Amino acid sequence: MNADTASTNPFPTSAEQSGTSGSGGLNGDANRVRRIAQSLHEAVDTLEQKIGEGGERMMGLQEEYGNMAREQVRSxxxxxxxxxxxxxFIIAKILR
Structure with missing residues (x-):
């Protein structure tokens, strides 16, 4: 290990964190992580809701067009x- 990497630890221990003043220590980092996790959780919930609504809409369209196709084939x-x-025939010619 060289002197540059030994002087700055990317993963400081709690003893190293407690020696730093003004940064908020581990409590400040934990609070920031909680806020980020909460905002990510809200974003995932919103995305899940939108995907669910879109999925329901697609299922309705699939059922509607499926019924129309069945009626056309029967008639x-x-x-x-x-x-x-x-x-x-066309697909076979294209893929050949």
Whole structure:
């Protein structure tokens, strides 16, 4: 270990922290960590709520369009078969 890294410890012990004055010591760091953790927790809760709402909306759209597709296939089975064959043929040509 060289002299530069020995003089500044990136992970000070409690004894080293208590010797510093004006920085608030470990209590100040703990309070700052709690505030950061609380703000991150609130952000995660907000994100979770928004994702949940978006997921519910997507499930509703999927169900609606799924029902419309079923109705179309039931009313025109030959057309649906032709469209599926054409889509498969085109995808096969592209991937070849």
């Amino acid at each position: 025109n089975p030959l057309a649906a078969l032709g469209v599926a064959f054409a889509a498969g």
